[in-house]
Amino acid sequence: MSGKTAFFEHFDRHAHGKGLKGATTHYCPGCGHGLAHKYVAESLVELGVEERTVMISPVGCAVFLFYYFDTGNTQAAHGRAPAVALGHKLANPESIVVSYQGDGDLASIGLAEIIHAAQLGIPISVVFINNAIYGMTGGQMAPTTLMGQTSTTTPHGRGRMQGPPMRVSEMISQLDGATYVERCALYDQRTRKACKKAIKKALTLQVEGRGFGFVEVLSECPTHWGMSSIDAEAHVRDVLSKAYPLGVLKDEAAEPWFAPEKPCFDPGRVVEVIEASAERPERFCSGFPEHVDPVDVSIKLAGAGGDGAQTAALLVTKAAINEGFDATHIPSYGPESRGGTSYADVHIARDEVLSPAAPEPHVLVAFNAPSLAKFASAVRPGGVIIYDSSVISAAPEVDASVRVYPVPCAEIASSLGARVVKNVVALGALQEALKLLADESFLTTLRLSLASKCAMIPVNEEAYRWGVKAVREGISAFDD
Amino acid sequence: MPKKQRPPVVLTPALCKGCGRCIEACPKHAISFGEEIEQTSGYVPVVIDYDICNHCGLCLSACPEPYGLGNTVYDLEHPEHLYGERAARPPRPDDIAARQIPLPELGPLVLKGNYAAAIGALLSGCRHVFGYPITPSTEGAELLSKLLPKLGGVFLQACSEVATVNHMYGTGGAGLPTMTFTSSPGFALMLEGISYMIGAELPSVFINVMRPGPGLGYIGPEQSDLKLCCRGLGHGNTHAIVLAPTSPQEMLDQTMLAFELTFKYRNPVIVAADGFLGQITGRVTLPDAMVEPGLPGWAVYGDAAHSGNLNSSIFQDWTELERHNEHISAKYREMQKHEQRFVANHADDAKTLVIACNTPARMAKAAVEQLRREGLPVGLYQPVTVWPFPIDGLVPLLDHVERIVVVEASDGQLEDELRLALHSAGLRGPELSHLRHMGGILPSDREIIETVRGVTREA
Structure with missing residues (x-):
């Protein structure tokens, strides 16, 4: 063998390197895998990257790649080698990662992974051995098996019912993410030389951070083709390479681009990124709202998606936590972002919220008629209902002990020029009706939440004050 | 180059499988199929007529065997090199330990459960997150896709849950903390990969925000995967520590615990939350320290120090595979002894x-x-x-x-x-x-x- 390679001098992992297995491969005589291995092994050394290379071995005949390559090695599940390769490459962008796969592995079970890896375009190198058959499992049809070709699962030859063979390199070359795609063969000196050159080029593109390289190798499987090694070479030359024409399918000039930042573990930066702060918000409450419940107040806010019930619920939760209580918010969550029903259960507890659901709330805030109809009767005796009287005309029939406040939330918000703040009007009303926390608890939380949208703070504050005023003065209809 | 100046071609008959690909490659027709069975290999090696051979070397690049044909006589002079005892391997590097970095005293955050777990992952030193959107877990991936780039980290949206778990297999195999957010149908798709991780002894953290099934079911809260988490982690003798949080605080705390345990045992850890826990917002107190991950000696990191390492779950020898299973089972017993909570x-x-x-x-x-x-x-x-x-x-x-x-x-x-x-x-x-x-x-x-x-x- 010429020159230095990335092969182990002694194949210790091959049956513990006992006897001949310490120096020979497990491949059948005449198999093309050994040649493809050799070209990878030579190229890695020629590029000086063998020590930082990770070879990903597939499921298939090349599953034992790690017997031979004196590099880092990871053995992947069937078809998943490109996904595993990306995991390695992103973990250490300096590493050189080679995904080595056969035709069943890559073109059948692993088609999604290879297509998306190629389209992603992160510089990894893929060597795709196409011998038009499943080798390891014993000669079954592969996606690349030729029409008419017999295999153990196409005993009468591949026909219409099996569909035509898949031209993978053509497909990969259509993807914008792939930089370089070439199909090679191994049947004579000229094709072997071209194959070595292609593999080295794909690796070079990775070493230089330029892009995703894909080399398809038409390879001999004398065993499952039922041919001698020499006939198998002739078969690739005369048949296989006619169905799968050799050559460069794509070779885009690409500037080096892949240079991810190093992970940051600076605690100051981490604290900033997660938006944590040593500052604790000021407290304004003198104590827990025992007049509502001695230990745990539950609130339900309900409306149509987009009414702002969730945002209002979150503000109540935050305000309560800022006051030192425990609080939770559970949204009804659905696939509809807008328009569906949306309700939120909030609990505020002196010490600890236990059950976070609010099937029988102390307070209901309803933004539309269906919500009011659905939840009004669940409100506890002595509780409070606030509903948007701009859109709900009829007051609910409830227990006499329940205080009901019609508040024209939407109309007030419209008059302020911002329909989205109707939920904040409701918050003001909620606080005024219940004296849950303190006005400043809500206003401070509002300001903190709008820190990145300062321009919205005044209109929100005004909306809140209108909500307070509506309850205080019994404004149930609003006409500006 | 004249013959004398080129190194001679040397055939090691014991390593030749007699495929004859070199015969076609030889322009001088110096190589032919042999007739004698090689006693050690059982194959019939080719024969080189050294009187005709001009050392052109074309046969070398046609030989599929790494050491069948060569340029040196080294192997022939030292046959024990071929048949001898296992050659010395470079020693596995020492573990680089993870580091606890103190955090200043911070006020509580108000976080949705999914966000809390995501922040737990960041504080555990996880900078590589993979995922596929699925309700009710997706907010975790969304937050990390926003925050990780600010910390030199990566969020990669995979093409499926199957790809997700295999990205994690790669990053976990490189010895780094990695995690995903998923929910029941997605978790089911990850099971094959989890089995491989257990077999190859790789770390990874799964936040499974469980929803009802069977099939598509829907997106509410259910504890639908406890069976899968405890008894059904893909094929083989598999187990993983399964943590069950009850609040956003525990979503954060248990995610951090999960990272610690996954490296401790080199085995995946699952945080099994129900849909409510992904969606509930509550008070979260931050820990007093964060973690800068180390690099375990076993990692296939893709550098010189770790180049002797292998991540694999395949064992051709049945006795060895049984021993490997016993080793993994011994870890399960350790978990059962020390990790009941x-x-x-x-x-x-x-x-x-x-x-x-x-x-x-x-x-x-x-x-x-x-x-x-x-x-x-x-x-x-x-x-x-x-x-x-x-x-x-x-x-x-x-x-x-x-x-x-x-x-x-x-x-x-x-x-x-x-x-x-x-x-x-x-x-x-x-x-x-x-x-x-x-x-x-x-x-x-x-x-x-x-x-x-x-x-x-x-x-």
Whole structure:
């Protein structure tokens, strides 16, 4: 063998390197895998990257790649080698990662992974051995098996019912993410030389951070083709390479681009990124709202998606936590972002919220008629209902002990020029009706939440004050 | 180059399989099929006529065997090199330990459960996150896709859950912390990969925000995958530590614990939350330290120091594979011995014990507090690890516990774990009854109270 390679001098992992297995491969005589291995092994050394290379071995005949390559090695599940390769490459962008796969592995079970890896375009190198058959499992049809070709699962030859063979390199070359795609063969000196050159080029593109390289190798499987090694070479030359024409399918000039930042573990930066702060918000409450419940107040806010019930619920939760209580918010969550029903259960507890659901709330805030109809009767005796009287005309029939406040939330918000703040009007009303926390608890939380949208703070504050005023003065209809 | 200046071509007959690909490659027709069987290999090697050979070397690049044809006579002079004992490997590098970095005292955050777990991952030093969108877990991936680039990290949206788990297999295999957010149907797709991770002993953290099935089911809360997490992690003899949070705070704390345990045991760890826990917002106190990950000696990191390493779950020798399974099983026994976790409330003198985890444990706690106020001797036993089931903490309670009520949002998946644990401990256990809901409905505190009153009355 010429020159230095990335092969182990002694194949210790091959049956513990006992006897001949310490120096020979497990491949059948005449198999093309050994040649493809050799070209990878030579190229890695020629590029000086063998020590930082990770070879990903597939499921298939090349599953034992790690017997031979004196590099880092990871053995992947069937078809998943490109996904595993990306995991390695992103973990250490300096590493050189080679995904080595056969035709069943890559073109059948692993088609999604290879297509998306190629389209992603992160510089990894893929060597795709196409011998038009499943080798390891014993000669079954592969996606690349030729029409008419017999295999153990196409005993009468591949026909219409099996569909035509898949031209993978053509497909990969259509993807914008792939930089370089070439199909090679191994049947004579000229094709072997071209194959070595292609593999080295794909690796070079990775070493230089330029892009995703894909080399398809038409390879001999004398065993499952039922041919001698020499006939198998002739078969690739005369048949296989006619169905799968050799050559460069794509070779885009690409500037080096892949240079991810190093992970940051600076605690100051981490604290900033997660938006944590040593500052604790000021407290304004003198104590827990025992007049509502001695230990745990539950609130339900309900409306149509987009009414702002969730945002209002979150503000109540935050305000309560800022006051030192425990609080939770559970949204009804659905696939509809807008328009569906949306309700939120909030609990505020002196010490600890236990059950976070609010099937029988102390307070209901309803933004539309269906919500009011659905939840009004669940409100506890002595509780409070606030509903948007701009859109709900009829007051609910409830227990006499329940205080009901019609508040024209939407109309007030419209008059302020911002329909989205109707939920904040409701918050003001909620606080005024219940004296849950303190006005400043809500206003401070509002300001903190709008820190990145300062321009919205005044209109929100005004909306809140209108909500307070509506309850205080019994404004149930609003006409500006 | 004249013949004399080129190194001679040397055939090692024992390493030649006689495929004859060199015969076609030789322009001088110096190589031919042999006729004699090589005694050591059983193959019939080719024969080189050295009088004709001009050392052109074209046969070398046609030979599929690494050492069949060569340019040196080294192997021939030292046949023991071929047949000898295992050659020395470079020593595995030392572990680079993870580092605890103190954090300043910080005010509490108000976080959705999914966000809390995401921040737990960041504080655990995880900078490589993979995922595929699925309700009700997706906010975790969304937040990390926003925050990771600010910390030199990567969020990669995979093409499927199958790809996700294999990206994690790569990054975990490189020795770095990695995680994903998923929900039941997506988790089911990851099981193959989890089995491979267990086989190859790789770390990774899964936040499974469980939703109802079977099939597409829907997106509400259910404890639908406890069986899958505890008994069904893909093929083979598989187990993983399964943590069951009850609040956004525990979503953060248990995610951080999961990262610690996954590296400790080189085995995946699952945080099994129900849909409510992904969606619930609450108060989260931050820990006093964050983690800068190290690099384990076994990692396939892709550098010189770690280049002798291999991540693999394949063992051709059946005896070796059995030994490997025994090694993994020994780790399971260690987990069962050291990692059982639970929380008990009013359990020390309870005659009726409610067993619940995840969000139903909160309803159960509310119910137990209420029943205690009424004077009933009821307690709560909340498994924090569903696997290993915390049987050791339960056994002493059975001296006074007369009946157990299992409260869960599944068709008895938690109860099955309890029954198995009792049986394995050689106990029949007290009378068992249960309250179950499915489909996204959680048992309410009122139902739990009624159920407990009912079984107490019957007794």
